[in-house]
Each structure stands twice: as structure tokens, then as C-alpha cells.
Amino acid sequence: MPDLTKLPLSVTSFRDFAANALIYVDKTDLVADLARFRNPFFLSRPRRFGKSTLVSTFHELFSNGLDKFQELKIVTENLWNDKTYKVVHIDFSQIKENTAARPFETKFYLLLQSAFKAAGFTIAEDKDVIAAFADTIGTEDNGTLVLLIDEYDAPLTAVMGDKKEFEERRALFSEFFSTIKAYSGKFRFIFITGVTRYSNTSIFSAFNNIEDISFDPSYGTLVGYTQEELEHYFKDYLENAVTELNQDLGEDKYTYDSLIAALKLNYDGYSFDRRCRHHVYNPWSILNFLKKPQEGFLPYWLDTGGAKPSLLVNYLNTFIDKK
Template sequence: MVDLTGLPLSITSFSEFCERNKIYVDKTDLVAKLAQFDAPIFLSRPRRFGKSTLVSTFQELFSNGLDKFQNLKIVTENLWNDKTYKVIHIDFSQIKENTENRPFEDKFYLLLKSAFKEASLAIIEERDVIAAFADTIGTEDNGTLVLLIDEYDAPLTAVLGDKKEFEERRALFSEFFSTIKAYSGKFRFIFITGVTRYSNTSIFSAFNNIEDISFNPAYGAIVGYTQEELEQYFKDYIEYAAKALNRKEKTCKYTYEFILDELKNNYDGYSFDEDNEWHVYNPWSILNFLTAGIQAVLA
């Protein structure tokens, strides 16, 4: 019987993958390649596709080095030779909801304060969130910080039906990213993820050098599971699902190949690169099938 506890359903933290012995699909060769960029990087992907896990991997790498990366490509292929940094990790999905009792800028400030504390930075109290951000990072030496922004657009998509609130948030974000650009020399690495790119709202207008890798074939498989990865990391689970289904339905029609074909028919519908070179599975869908399907058979 396979161990269902190895499946990383609802796990996004790289440290948690390691500490709880979860299956981690190794893309650290691409992580090392991306980490060499000098320009800010932007990646757009749908939700539940692994963006947060990718951000967490960068956080662990830049914060603590290679300690937890043993046996992964970045170590076995000798792809990393860098020091550690103060990492500012901001997850905007934490403050996306609109609440009457606390303005968005106040929630933004508290999120920023928490991110600075995690990076061992004491926020400089200021009159507003942008000034606090600028004055705090302004005291740091050049090239000593890493900035990771996950789900930057979550607070915007959450208020698409409220034109006034959307515009207030958009204006604040535009100012925030302009400030990041003004202090770009402080950062060794900047990585931003989201579901969409608001190209017509001037949010990224300051980043005239931003590297959008969303449709770059070189990173078409940076998140999601390729066919090869599906078979490499989840072969035992797929084989067990076939055996369990045969046992439950008293048949022998379910084989490893049959389940693979059905997974491909149902879940292999994503290709993000402009050359249509890579096809990837949504990790959430695959992990739900493997978890719920096997549990249903065992019930």
C-alpha cells in the first residue's frame, strides 16, 4: 500500500516539503537559472499551479543556502555558488479581502511590517506604507536584499466590482512598484508572481526592464507537472490506483497505462509557452485525484 501522507496536497512551503517528507518535484535547475537574472522577473500562472511553492523555494535558497537542497539538481549538478541575503517575502493574497473596519493601506502596512520582521529588518515608522518601505530598505547596503512578491494582483482582482476601491489600490500599487524601481540597487533579486498582468493600469510602468517569463519556452515547465515528472514522482500512486479500482469494481481493465491515458485526457490541457513546447498538469488536480480517488477506493 502506498503512503498517502507523502502527497503534498495543500503544501506550499519548501521547508515543509523537507520537514514532513513530502514529494517535491525537483525544478531547482530552473530555479538556479532564474536566480542569475539581474532584472526583476515576472511570472503569470493560474491559481493552484505552484507559484507559491516556487517563491518559497527562492526564499529558502536565498535565506539559508543549500542546507535543505541536498540530493536536488541545484546541488548534484553544482548549479549554485552564492551567499545568503535578507529576504523580504510579501504574499498579497493575505490581504485581498475588502473590510470596512480597516483600510487597505493599513493592512498593507501590517503585511509589510511582518515581512520586514521575517527578514530581520526593523521597519522605520512613517506616515504611510510607501515611505516606510522606502526609508527601511534605504538604510541597507546595495545588493543585500531579495524581494519576493507572491500573488501581487490578488487585492486587485478581489475588488474588480468596486471601481473606487480598485482605483485606490491600483494607485497605491503603482507607487509601490515605482519605489521598488527607485531602490532597485538594494536588491540582488526581485521575483513577482500573479494570475494576470494589469498592463493597462500603469502598475508596472516603472519597471521598463522587467523580464516577463510567462510565455518564455525556457520556463514553460517552471511550475506544473510535465508528463515525465508525473511518471517519475507519482508512478507508485498511479499503479496503486489502478489496482485498487480493479479490486473495487472486480475487473482488470484498469492498468497503469489506462490511468495515465485518463489523466492525460482530463488534466493535460495546459501549455503556457509561445512555442507550445511544454504541456503541464495542474498539480492541484493531480494531487486531488490521487488523494481522493485512492481514499474513496479504500473507504
Template sequence: MMIDYSKLPLSITSFSDFAVNSMIYVDKTDLVANLARFRNPIFLSRPRRFGKSTLVSTFHELFSNGLDKFQGLKITNENLWNDKTYKVIHIDFSQIKENTENRPFEDKFYLLLKSSFKEASLAIAEERDVIAAFADTIAAEENGTLVLLIDEYDAPLTAVMGDKEEFEARRALFSEFFSTVKSRSSKFRFIFITGVTRYSNTSIFSAFNNIKDISFNPTYGAIVGYTQAELENYFKDYIEYAANALNKKEKTDKYTYELILEELKNNYDGYSFDEECEWHVYNPWSILNFLSEPQRGFKPYWLETGGAKPSLLVNYLNTFIDKKVKKTELVDYLNLEFIK
């Protein structure tokens, strides 16, 4: 059996790359079309390496270029889309999360906006500060002609949780930024925001009294990640090849298609994000890494690459321990018998 590993989209997040290189694209464009019909801001929270950036990129392609690269997918086959194209402002805040002494965060924010505007064929206004530049640039556009996509909005905040002063400065700037987005909401046809978590009590989203949080909505429980049906539909040949590869390496014949499925479920399934626990999904990073090198076995790829590291929790505990709680007390809190 010959397997084309170049079709596995490992480390690929751009929808355009999927289409141009004929990579395996797990088709969720029916959900994309359903979400894209809304005109109020939408927020989705998911862990790292679960497919948020690919989802954002799919929206980017759809709104900026239409259906040209969606042929053969549900959105075209089922005639789910008939909208026009828009200027898409796509901001990935993970690009500026690190704290650097030589450049203030606000300057990095401005340069990121400038780059995002340029890609949308917008010239950023030369203003006294980043918020004014954003506001004036948006104000010059006609109503309903823009789309705003924000990926990893919380990355710059999580990165500096241990630095109270820097965290507060970034929080205040983000709060002002999102308030400005709200005040210019008539300019946007669609607003979509992702993050690992939703910070509460920071007033960042307080301006959005109409934001639609789909993080726990069963309708979108499988909008990222691979369902069991998707795993078997899109990766059947690779799963069969994995059985052969492991049999060859271990000089056995115990590995079958069914056994590989069982081990994939044991190792990489079990994630459910919706309030009804209706959907269970596999972590794409782990699945793609295993299928690309099955002879290495069922390794914890997501954990090994930091995808599963709960940065928010770790940073919070580092600032919390020994200020309000002693480390010895924390051990007690984590002891099941103590909790009982």
C-alpha cells in the same frame, strides 16, 4: 502494495515543509538556479493552484538559507549555485485581498509589510504612510543585500474590480509601491513577482522598464505544473496503486497503469503556457487530489475548489454587462454561429 500518502504534498507550498517532512518534491531547481542568476525584476503569470507559491518559497529558502535543504536535488548535484545568503522580504498579497470596512487597505498593507520585514530581520521604519515606511526601511540597507519576493500581487485588485473607487485607490497605491521598488532597485539582488494576470493600462509595472516577463517563455514553460515525464517519474507507485484501488472498487480488472495514465491525460493534461506550445503540464492540485483518493474517480478537483474560476473575467463581465453590453448581446457574442 503499501502507499505512504503522507508523502503527497497536498496543500503544501513551503519548500521547508517538503524538505523536513521528506515529501515528494518535483525537482525544478535547475530552472530556479537559472532564473536566480538574473538581477533585473522577473514576472511570472500562472493560474491559481499551479505551484507559484511553492516556486516563490523555493527562492525564499535558497536566498535566505543557501543549499542546506537542497541536498540531492539538481541544483546541488549539478553544482548550479554558489551565491551567498540574503535578507529575503517575502510578501503574499493574497493575504489582504478582501475588502473590510473596519480596516483600510493601506493599513492592512502596512501590517503585511511589517510582518514580512520582521521575518527578514528588518524593523520597519515608523513613518507617515506605508510607502514611506517601505522606502526608509529599504534605504537603510546596503546595496545588493536584499531579495524581494512578491506572490499574488494582483489578488487585492481582482478582489475589488466591481468597486471602482476602491480599485483605483489600490491601483494608485500599488503603482507608487512598485515605483519605490524601482527607485531602490540597487538594494535588491533579486526581485521576483507572481500573479494570475498582468494588469495592463494601470501603470503598476510602468516603472519597471527592465522587467523580464517569463510567462510565455518556452525556457520556463514547465517551471510550474507537472510534465508527463515528471508525473511518471515521481508518482509511478501511486498511479499503480490507483489502478488497483479502482479495480477493487468497481470489481473489474480493466484498470492498468497505462489506462490510468491515459485517463490522467484526458482529465488533467492539456495546459500549455509558452508561446511555442513546447511544454504541456498537468495541474498539480488535480493530480495530487486524485492520487490521494483514487477510488473517487477522475473528478474536476481544480474546478470544484475554485482554482480554475476566472475571477478577473467574472468580475470584469459583472461590471461590464448592462453598462456597455446587454446580457442578450453577450449571449450572441458567445454563440459560435454568431461569431462565424
């Protein structure tokens, strides 16, 4: 039986992959291709598709170089020769919940403070959060910073039904992104992820030079597992699944090929490029299935809320509440 502890369930940190020799689906050729550019990028993908792992990979690459990338494509194919940078990594999903005890602006400030502290900076506490943020990056030399923002939209989606709170958060984000744009020369690379793009909130109109690669065919497989990746990195686990399923059923129902067909039927079919050239599997569903194949083809992504269209649900609820 293959080692089930090597399946990277609930692991998003690139360093954790390396430290624990977990299975890492190597997309560092795409990472290197994207990271060579100096304009800001935005990537939209559903939850549990690997956005946070991707952001963590950028973080490791820009902050520490190639030390942890040995035997990956970015090294074996000699795809990277850049220096290291100060990296500010912000995960807005950490402050999406609304609490009376601590207003959002306070949580926003503390998150920025923590992110900059981790990068070796200190944000002054005697100014408002955006002014302090501007002062901090304003003293840096041009092209010396990297900014990584994961799940930027999580705090907005969480309060979609609260018009006042949503507007307050939207205004803060708009000011924040306007500041980033004003100091864009300070950044070597900016990468932002989210589930959706709030095009009508002025966030991206304030930061209007960002390139949206969400449906760019060149990056259609940047997250998720392709068929080739599935069979290359998880072949032993797929063969084990055939054995486990047949034992559970008490008959030789599944072969390797019929298992692949069943996986395609249940977990494949996602395409994130405008030409539909590429299809990918949902990683969360695949990893859970491979860990417990005897449970069958359960809707793991749906059961954990990954497939729930929170933005649409919250938007519709704003109308239901008015009835």
C-alpha cells in the same frame, strides 16, 4: 499501498517539504538558472499551479543557502555557489478581502511591516507606508536584498467591481512598485507572481524594467508536472490508482497505460510557453486524484475555484450591474 501522507496537498512551504519528507518535484535546475540573473522577473500562472511553492523555494535558497537542498539537482549538478541575502517575502493574497473595519492601506502597511520584520528589519511607524518602505531599503548596501512578491494581483482582482476601491488600491500599488524601481540597485533578485498582468493600471509601466517570463519556453515547466515528472515521482501512486479503480469497478478495466491516457484526458493539456513545446499537469488535480483514486477523475481544480477566471467574471459583472 504507498504512503498517502507524503503527497504535498495544500503544502507550499519548501521547509515543510523538507521537514516532513514530502514528495518534492525537483525543478531546482530551473530555479538556479533563473536565480543567477539580477534583473526583476514576473511570472503569471493560474491558481493552484505551484507559484507559492516556487516562491518559497527561492526564499529558502537565497536566505539559507543549500542546506535543505541536498540530493536535489541544484546540489548534485553543482548549479549554485552564491551567498545568502536578506529576503523580503510578501504574499498579497493575505490582504485581498475588503473589510470596513480595516482599510486596505492599513492592511497593506501591516503586511509590509510583518514581511520586513521576518527579514530582520523594522519599518518606522511615523511615516506613510511607502515612505517608510523607501527609508528601510534605502539604508541597505546595493545588491544585498531579495524581494519576493506572491499573488501581487489578488487585492486588485478582489475589488474589480468596485471602481473607487480598485483605483485606490491600484494607486497604492503603482507607488509601491515605483519605489521598488527607484531602489532597484539594492536588490540582488526580484521575483513577482500573479494570475494576470494588469498592463493598463500603470503598475508595470512604473516598474518597466521587469522581464515577463510567463510564456518563455525556457520556463514553461517551472510550475506544474510534466509527464516525465509525473511518472518518475508518483509511479507507486499511479500503480496504486490502477488497483483502487479496478477494485472499485469490480473489473480489470484499467492498466497503467490506460490510466496515464485517462489522466492526460482529464488533467493534462496546459501549456505555458509561446511555442507550445511543453505540457504540464495541474498539481492540485493530480495530487487529489492520487490520494482518492477510487473517487474517479473529478474536476478538483474547478471545484476549488482554481479554474474560475475571477478577473473575467468580475470584469463582466461590472457591466451586468449597470443594466
